Amino acid sequence: MKIRKIMVIGAGQMGAGIAQVCAQAGYDVLLYDLHEEKTKKALHRIDQNLARNVEKQRMDEQEKEAARKKITQAHSLQDASAVDMVIEAVVEKMNVKRDIFAQLDEITQDHTILASNTSSLPITEIAAATDRPERVIGMHFMNPVPVMKLVEIIRGLATEDEVYKKVEDVTKTIGKMPVEVNDFPGFVSNRILMPMINEAIYTLYEGVATKEAIDEVMKLGMNHPMGPIQLADFIGLDTCLSIMEILHEGFGDDKYRPCPLLRKYVKAGWVGKKAGRGFYTYE
Numbered sequence: 001m002k003i004r005k006i007m008v009i010g011a012g013q014m015g016a017g018i019a020q021v022c023a024q025a026g027y028d029v030l031l032y033d034l035h036e037e038k039t040k041k042a043l044h045r046i047d048q049n050l051a052r053n054v055e056k057q058r059m060d061e062q063e064k065e066a067a068r069k070k071i072t073q074a075h076s077l078q079d080a081s082a083v084d085m086v087i088e089a090v091v092e093k094m095n096v097k098r099d100i101f102a103q104l105d106e107i108t109q110d111h112t113i114l115a116s117n118t119s120s121l122p123i124t125e126i127a128a129a130t131d132r133p134e135r136v137i138g139m140h141f142m143n144p145v146p147v148m149k150l151v152e153i154i155r156g157l158a159t160e161d162e163v164y165k166k167v168e169d170v171t172k173t174i175g176k177m178p179v180e181v182n183d184f185p186g187f188v189s190n191r192i193l194m195p196m197i198n199e200a201i202y203t204l205y206e207g208v209a210t211k212e213a214i215d216e217v218m219k220l221g222m223n224h225p226m227g228p229i230q231l232a233d234f235i236g237l238d239t240c241l242s243i244m245e246i247l248h249e250g251f252g253d254d255k256y257r258p259c260p261l262l263r264k265y266v267k268a269g270w271v272g273k274k275a276g277r278g279f280y281t282y283e
């Protein structure tokens, strides 16, 4: 069966971007969040991004309207009964994701594919919360979704080839580049990126340099588009901490120990750009 209707669960930074690129590619999209105001905010951000696309002549007014009309706000998880594919993008917590996948298993039709945008959690363990592990898969987008080309695709132990192929097709249809990786903590992207970010935070914690200096070194010295402290704020410090904890627990090696300063900021609620304050402050 062809994928036509996609439900995105979680309307935060990632969910909003995923809904936007799916709608731009012509899929019917349902966008759901536990908190309605998050969905409203996400729709506003999508409107702004689409308007920017018109301004930059990447699409015309008609295409903008067509894309926007493709996105509908969902008010309940039950709405997943009408879709061919779900992409989950809620907080990076195993218990929350397993709970959602168990519910989706009950709600959705047999053919529906259940994908998770998890940054680091084992797909096999998420899939085990369902009675259809063969239809569960990892689809790891990068932030900001409308800009970044990569989608890591992760098979769980039981994922069927047909499901992999369909997710690969969706990835290409939305103009992204699929890369297949195995189901290990942090996959490839965050196994490499997040220890660098954590080390940058240790560098700040130990007083080696200011946050500005650390970011300048990596931007001007290594040509990174953002310094690692700025990038941590951009990703979300809560997400960074969750990923480091998953790497630490998954590999059992202290080289992945989250920096105490990162924990302190998360405990303070200073979780980065999305909260208006992280290592830097935002308007």
Ligand code: CAA
Pocket (backbone or CB within 6 Å): 049, 052, 056, 118, 119, 141, 142, 143, 144, 145, 146, 147, 148, 189, 190, 193, 225, 226, 231, 235, 239
């Ligand atoms: N949504 C949509 N478009 C966005 C955007 C957003 N949130 N942020 C930036 N853009 C667009 C801008 O509109 C702009 O496009 P146009 O001017 O053509 O309209 C373009 O991106 C460039 O933006 P700016 O000129 O404002 O700024 P920039 O040149 O510094 O680029 C950036 C911004 C693309 C975010 C760049 O700084 C960058 O690549 N940063 C690193 C991003 C990165 O590493 N992402 C991966 C994070 S890790 C991850 O995602 C995995 C995980 O699990 C944690």
Ligand code: NAD
Pocket (backbone or CB within 6 Å): 009, 010, 011, 012, 013, 014, 015, 032, 033, 034, 035, 038, 089, 090, 091, 092, 093, 096, 100, 117, 118, 119, 120, 140, 141, 142, 143, 234, 235, 236, 239, 274
């Ligand atoms: P976010 O904090 O911006 O958004 C999470 C959203 O999930 C919130 O709007 C919250 O209200 C909603 N939510 C929480 N529990 C829910 C539930 N039970 N049902 C429905 N909605 C619920 O986080 P984000 O940055 O968008 O990250 C979301 C996921 O994407 C995480 O798994 C994260 O690891 C992954 N991810 C993040 C990035 C990044 O750079 N931030 C990149 C790739 C993948």
